[in-house]
Amino acid sequence: MARASRLDSRFDTGLFVACVFLAIVAHGLPAHLREPIAATMRRTIVAPLVALQHNAELSRAAWLAHESSTRMRDSLSLQAMRVTALEKENERFRRLLGLGRELRWGFIPAEGLHSGAVGDEWTLTLSAGSRQQVAPFSPVVAPEGLVGMVQTVDPRMSIAIMWTHPDFRASAMAADGSAFGIAQAHQGSGADRYLLELRGVPLRNQVKPGTLIVSSGLGGVYPKGIPIGTVLDTLRSEGYARKYLLRPAVLPPDVLSVMILQPDRAQQGVGSVWATQVAQADSIVRAAAAIASAARAARAGAPAAAAPQGPLPDDSARTASADSAAAAAAARARRARRDSLRSDSLRRARAADSGAPRRDTARDGPRRDTTRRDTTTPVTPPAAPATPATPPAVPPR
Amino acid sequence: MLSWRTLRPILAFLILVVLHYTLRPVLGWRTSVDFLVIALLLASVRLRPGAAAVLGFAIGLVADSLSVGSFGSAALAMSLVGFAASWLRAVVFAENLVLHALFFFAGKWLFDIVFLIVERRVRGLDLVFQLFIWSPLTAMVTALAGIVVVILLRPMLDSQPA
Numbered sequence A: 001m002a003r004a005s006r007l008d009s010r011f012d013t014g015l016f017v018a019c020v021f022l023a024i025v026a027h028g029l030p031a032h033l034r035e036p037i038a039a040t041m042r043r044t045i046v047a048p049l050v051a052l053q054h055n056a057e058l059s060r061a062a063w064l065a066h067e068s069s070t071r072m073r074d075s076l077s078l079q080a081m082r083v084t085a086l087e088k089e090n091e092r093f094r095r096l097l098g099l100g101r102e103l104r105w106g107f108i109p110a111e112g113l114h115s116g117a118v119g120d121e122w123t124l125t126l127s128a129g130s131r132q133q134v135a136p137f138s139p140v141v142a143p144e145g146l147v148g149m150v151q152t153v154d155p156r157m158s159i160a161i162m163w164t165h166p167d168f169r170a171s172a173m174a175a176d177g178s179a180f181g182i183a184q185a186h187q188g189s190g191a192d193r194y195l196l197e198l199r200g201v202p203l204r205n206q207v208k209p210g211t212l213i214v215s216s217g218l219g220g221v222y223p224k225g226i227p228i229g230t231v232l233d234t235l236r237s238e239g240y241a242r243k244y245l246l247r248p249a250v251l252p253p254d255v256l257s258v259m260i261l262q263p264d265r266a267q268q269g270v271g272s273v274w275a276t277q278v279a280q281a282d283s284i285v286r287a288a289a290a291i292a293s294a295a296r297a298a299r300a301g302a303p304a305a306a307a308p309q310g311p312l313p314d315d316s317a318r319t320a321s322a323d324s325a326a327a328a329a330a331a332r333a334r335r336a337r338r339d340s341l342r343s344d345s346l347r348r349a350r351a352a353d354s355g356a357p358r359r360d361t362a363r364d365g366p367r368r369d370t371t372r373r374d375t376t377t378p379v380t381p382p383a384a385p386a387t388p389a390t391p392p393a394v395p396p397r
Numbered sequence B: 001m002l003s004w005r006t007l008r009p010i011l012a013f014l015i016l017v018v019l020h021y022t023l024r025p026v027l028g029w030r031t032s033v034d035f036l037v038i039a040l041l042l043a044s045v046r047l048r049p050g051a052a053a054v055l056g057f058a059i060g061l062v063a064d065s066l067s068v069g070s071f072g073s074a075a076l077a078m079s080l081v082g083f084a085a086s087w088l089r090a091v092v093f094a095e096n097l098v099l100h101a102l103f104f105f106a107g108k109w110l111f112d113i114v115f116l117i118v119e120r121r122v123r124g125l126d127l128v129f130q131l132f133i134w135s136p137l138t139a140m141v142t143a144l145a146g147i148v149v150v151i152l153l154r155p156m157l158d159s160q161p162a
Helices: A002-028 A031-043 A047-103 A190-194 A263-268 A273-309 A315-354 B004-027 B035-044 B049-065 B073-087 B089-093 B097-119 B124-152
Strands: A107-113 A123-126 A139-142 A145-153 A158-162 A170-174 A180-185 A196-202 A212-215 A227-238 A241-248 A257-261
Touching: A002 B049, A002 B073, A031 A047, A031 B049, A047 A107, A047 A139, A047 A257, A047 A273, A047 B004, A123 A145, A123 A257, A170 A227, A180 A241, A196 A227, A257 A263, B004 B035, B035 B049, B035 B073, B035 B097, B035 B124, B049 B073, B073 B089, B073 B097, B097 B124
Parallel strands: A145 A227
Antiparallel strands: A107 A123, A107 A257, A123 A158, A139 A145, A139 A257, A145 A158, A170 A180, A170 A212, A180 A196, A196 A241, A212 A227, A227 A241
16 A cells, blocks of 8 residues: 555656656757747647637727727817817907007006915906016906906016905996996805996986996096996985996906006007907807808809809809809899998988988987997998088986 | 646636636736736645646746747746645645645745746846736735635635645
8 A cells, every 4th residue: 555655756756757757858859849849839739729819909009099099089089178178268268369450559468367265366366566567446348348456566477356345446438428427346145246236326217227337437447438338227316316237247267367457558548449340250259140141142142143053063152152142142242232232321311411400419418329229330331421420428427 | 638627726726727818817906817827826735746836837837938038937836836736735734824825925926026036028127027017916815816716716625635
């Protein structure tokens, strides 16, 4: 029994030594000998395992590719979101540049930093100070309108109160000059927090909702003509004065880049800087609407016009035809507008020749529609009117 | 004719070999599970030492045929591991998972040590890092996987030696 066990043990040891010896020999074989052996094994007994491994690695590669494509999709979505933000920022900078071009001189560009701390939500830290010639009580404006006023000036920075500040007051008037009052923060809660009030408007002056309210220039701080807000609603009257609720022209969270008007510029006034911008925006909207309607009309009439010329070869030709038709329709619309203007001026000239007083020029007060926001763009008709337009008289407060 | 009692360990062995060539590439971990070592260790405790050495040699040669420049290294390492595991079978007979884990850990680490030294591809500080950081980590992962295998394939793995 013990002998058999010893024999088994020797047999096992012999097998082990043989295996080790063969492994060492295999390891020591030169490449040109061991490679054919390995290749033969790969093609025969290991082939199924190689196929399994190949499929597993393909699965892993597909999984990784899926993860990679998901990551790429996510990053693309993120970039698309950033593009939208960048477009908005670009638009804001363009408007600021446009404002700078209109102002020409007497302003200091600055970045507005919102601290967001409790009690500081009404103030704005500006990145320009006395070294950039910022002075206290200088108006702070944005392309959309009035932001506030510089209160404290340091060498490298300054602090401005925004219109949301409880102490903010600005002498304001309707853009058509029909009503005057004092603009201040509404001090509401919730959604009304970012609204303005126009106080002290005499009862006899009624302001319609939608009327643009601008600074009147009477207070000495803010020059005349800076948009403050638009009338939303009438609030409860106080004695002999009315109170209106205004939608602000500038929303505080949107204030990032501003212009600080220097005292000289504020004293000299800003002229029709914002009026021009508003008029340009209106004219752009009107032109876009006219082009859209002309294009619609052209699309409606294009098939009939194109029918005698035979079938169009492709989509580009069809698009070109529609575009030319749209251009023709727009030209027709322009001609019609010129004609109507010409006939209007002729009618006015005839009325002047006849000597009969015009109904609207016989009035004492200014015509409201002559200074309305959408008619402030000077339109020069081909035939000059017989009587020069009189500037609107500002009624006394 | 082989009985079901004999077939079960063989089936478990084949499952582990298949897992080595399917699950391991899919996982793609830096410290990957070596199912071949687990299969060899579980088979070795049921075989005589000589047979375990031959089985290790065969498995190692299969592994070597798929790698370039290390032909014979895995065969040598597996022969050593199989022979040693068969001699240490008494330890593994105890139905203790911790002992099983230690057994798998030691087997895998021994395999890596022999393989890396014989292969001579990794040298110097890299070899030290590989032997004492990555190899123990890989052995640890293999030991954990081995315990999972033992638990899952317990019905197939007969505790009695062959």
